[in-house]
Amino acid sequence: MHIILPDKSVRTVSCTSAPIEEILLSLGINPTTVIVVKNGRVVPEDVTADDGDEIRILRVSHGG
Amino acid sequence: MQCARCGEPAVVHLTGPDRRLCAAHFIEDVETRVATALECGRMITPGDRIAVGLSGGKDSTALLLLLHRLVPRTDATLVAVTVDEGIAGYREETLRAAEVLTAELGVEHRIVTFPDLFGGDLDRLLVGREAQGCTVCGVLRRRALVEAARRTGATKLATGHNLDDEAQSVLMNVLRGDLPHLLHDTATGLPGQFVPRIKPLAVLSEKEITIYLLLRAYYRDLPECPYAGTALRSEVRTMLATMEHRHPGTMGRLMQFREEIRGSASPTEPAGELRLCRICGELASGEVCQVCRLLGREER
Numbered sequence: 001m002h003i004i005l006p007d008k009s010v011r012t013v014s015c016t017s018a019p020i021e022e023i024l025l026s027l028g029i030n031p032t033t034v035i036v037v038k039n040g041r042v043v044p045e046d047v048t049a050d051d052g053d054e055i056r057i058l059r060v061s062h063g064g
Numbered sequence: 065m066q067c068a069r070c071g072e073p074a075v076v077h078l079t080g081p082d083r084r085l086c087a088a089h090f091i092e093d094v095e096t097r098v099a100t101a102l103e104c105g106r107m108i109t110p111g112d113r114i115a116v117g118l119s120g121g122k123d124s125t126a127l128l129l130l131l132h133r134l135v136p137r138t139d140a141t142l143v144a145v146t147v148d149e150g151i152a153g154y155r156e157e158t159l160r161a162a163e164v165l166t167a168e169l170g171v172e173h174r175i176v177t178f179p180d181l182f183g184g185d186l187d188r189l190l191v192g193r194e195a196q197g198c199t200v201c202g203v204l205r206r207r208a209l210v211e212a213a214r215r216t217g218a219t220k221l222a223t224g225h226n227l228d229d230e231a232q233s234v235l236m237n238v239l240r241g242d243l244p245h246l247l248h249d250t251a252t253g254l255p256g257q258f259v260p261r262i263k264p265l266a267v268l269s270e271k272e273i274t275i276y277l278l279l280r281a282y283y284r285d286l287p288e289c290p291y292a293g294t295a296l297r298s299e300v301r302t303m304l305a306t307m308e309h310r311h312p313g314t315m316g317r318l319m320q321f322r323e324e325i326r327g328s329a330s331p332t333e334p335a336g337e338l339r340l341c342r343i344c345g346e347l348a349s350g351e352v353c354q355v356c357r358l359l360g361r362e363e364r
Binding site for chain 2: 037
């Protein structure tokens, strides 16, 4: 799956299926600080992402 | 993962109470919560002219969008006020966003600038003390907003403070041992001295506000303030976000704690004596207000 991080960099992760919250935590991202857009739709973090999905992560806090 | 109300795909999983909502029902839920907060907090009274502090960033954008939908239910009127501090590479873009939004909504818009009010923009005022950016800006911006509200004849000043901001403030006051600030409630105002503040978004987390903007197609990936991250708030923000993830509801419970403390404080207990600044005549906790101290006016 393709993961677009808040800094716009892209990571390609090979995995069959995993809850998005788990993916975020493995990337060192606190789920309360981001919004996840899966294949163009906002989704709760407990949905599952599969291989081939595009996951865009948007940072919530801009600190100012 | 479906919406609890209609079966459409859920966009969000909320707690307290636990519910999954689709886009339409999340928007409705947010608007209902803010409408309830306005009503229960008696934030709007008949005939109010509400100045909305509009920086152009996400919170104030959501605030104006929500008030623009909810205020017509009352007989109050809205005016947007923007403070241009003069932060190169940051404020220009948010200022443009504020202008576009007010034009689209047909809301009157007034801009005040730091050079007009304080004789120089923030970048100039911070030379040699950049690390104090958030503190200096916070003090001056509060004063500028009050001045802008006065100039528009507003009876209330609405700001986009969200649940995260408010919970962070509670924890910061606790960490500083600052009981007077914990008890101080700016909602009451002081007749003839300052315009009462209202914070209709304090019932929404920063995340909920961002999702609301995304779903209403008003989300913009704006630049980060170059002075951000230099204050205690930045550390508290990270700490609270971790706590909120591990123990959902932490921020809400902090707010509840503050309300209980305020409710149980003796009414005769002074929340910091206020007087008028001998230099500018504004309200101050000492002989000279924070703004005059920061601008070095007392040394002249």
